[in-house]
Amino acid sequence: MDSLLASPLFWLLALVGVTLTGISKSGFAGGAGVVAVPLLALVTPVPLAVFLMLPLLLAMDIKTIQYYRQHTSVAELRKIVPAALAGIAAGGLLLGRMPVEALKILLGGLSVLFALWHHLAPRLGGMRGAAWLWGGISGLTSTLIHAGGPPINIYLLARRLPKLTWLASAGIFFGIMNAVKLIPYLMSGRWTPGLFALSLLLLPIAIFGTWLGRRIQGKISESQFALCCRALLLASGLLLITQALIVRA
Template sequence: MESLITSPLFWLLASIGIILTGISKSGFAGGAGVVAVPLLALVIPVPTAVFLMLPLLLVMDGRTIQYYWRHANWNELRAILPAAIAGIVAGGFLLGELPDKLLKLLLGVISIVFALWQRLAPWLGSMRGSGWLWGSISGLTSTLLHAGGPPINIYLIARNLPKLTWLATAGIFFGAMNALKVVPYVLSGQWPLWLLWLSLALIPIALLGTRLGKWVQGYISDRHFMLCCRALLLFSGLLLVVQSLVQYWG
C-alpha cells in the first residue's frame, strides 16, 4: 500500500482512468468504462485493479442513476438484468480461474466487428434471445474484468434508444450489477481492507468524472451520441485486443 500511495505514476493513471470512466458512465452509457482497469494494470496486478475499482464504480453508478433514472426503460431492464445476474454468478465461480487474456480477446473482437459493421444492429436487435446473450456476457465480463460495457452496449445500440433513455437504462443496469458483484468479491477472500480505504480516497475523482460526463452529454445530439457510442465501443474493443495480445506475447 505504501508504494502505491507514494507512486506518482499510480495516481496519474488512476486519475485518468477513473475520470474517463466517470465521463463514460454519465455521458456515454459506460462505453469506455473498460479503460480504467487496463491503465491501472500497468502498475498493479489486474485482480488488485478490479477490486480497487468496484467501490468507485458503485459511486459513479449512483450519481448517474440520480441524474437520469426518470428516463429508464424498465422493459429493457427486465429483459437483460436476469441474464446479467446469471453472468455474475458464473463470474463469481470463475474469479481467479479463467485466463482474462482470452476473455479480453474475444470480447474485443466482437466489439470491434459490431462497431464497424452498422448493418449488424437490426439483426442483433431482433434476433431471438439477444437480451439473454448480451446480458449474461456483460455480467460475466463485468465480474471478471469490469468490462461489462461493450457487450451490453452491443445490445443497447441495436435497440436504438433515445439518449437519455439509454443513459438511464444503462446506469441502472450497471448499478444493479456492481452492487450484486460485492457478494462474490467478498466471498473470494481477495479484497483486503487497505485496498478499500484506497478506493475511498479516490471517490472525489470519481465524482468529478461523472459531473464532467453529465456536462458533456448535454451538448451532444442523439445522432452524435450514437456515433460516439460506436466510437467508444470500437476504442474499447481495440484496447481489449491490444491488452490481450500483449499478455499472450508476454
C-alpha cells in the same frame, strides 16, 4: 499498498483512468468503461486493479442514476437484468480461474466487429434471445474484468433508445450488477481494508468524472451520441485486444 500511495505514476494513471470511466458512465452509458483497469494494471496486478475499481464504479452508478432515473425504461431492464445476474453467477465461479486474456480477445473482437459493421448490430441485437445473450455476457465480463459495457452497448445500439433513456437504463443496469458483484468479490477473500481505503481516496475523482460526463452529453445530439457510443465501443474493443496481446507477449 504503501508503494502505490507514494507512486506519482499510479496517481496519474488513476486520475486519467477513473476520470474517463466516470465520463463514460454518465455521458456515454459506459462505452469506454474498460479503460481504468488496463491503465491501473500497468502499475499493479490486474486482480488488485479490479477490486480497487468496484467501489468507484458503484459510486459512479449511483450518481448516474440520480442524474437520469426519470428516463428509465423498466421494460428493457426486465429483459437484461435477469440475464446479467446469471452471468455474474457464472463469473463468480470463474473468478481467478478463467484465462482472462482469451476473454478479452473474444470480447474485444466482438466489440470491434459490431462497431465497424453498421448493419450487423441491429440484426443480432434484435434477434430472438438477444437480451439474454448480451445481458449474460455483460454480467460475466463485468464480474471478471469490469468490461460489461461493450456487450450491453451492442444490445442497446440495436434498440435505438433515446439518449437519456439509454443512459438511465444503462446506469441502473450497471448499478444492479456492481452491487450484486459485491457478493462474489467479498467471498473471494481478496478485498483488504487497505485496498478499500485506497478506493475511497480516489472517490472524488470518480464523482468529478460523472459530473463531467453529464455536462458533455448535454451538448451533443441524439445522432452524435449514438456515433460516440459506436466509436467508444470500437476503442474499448481495440484496448481489450491490445492489453491481452501485450500480456501474452
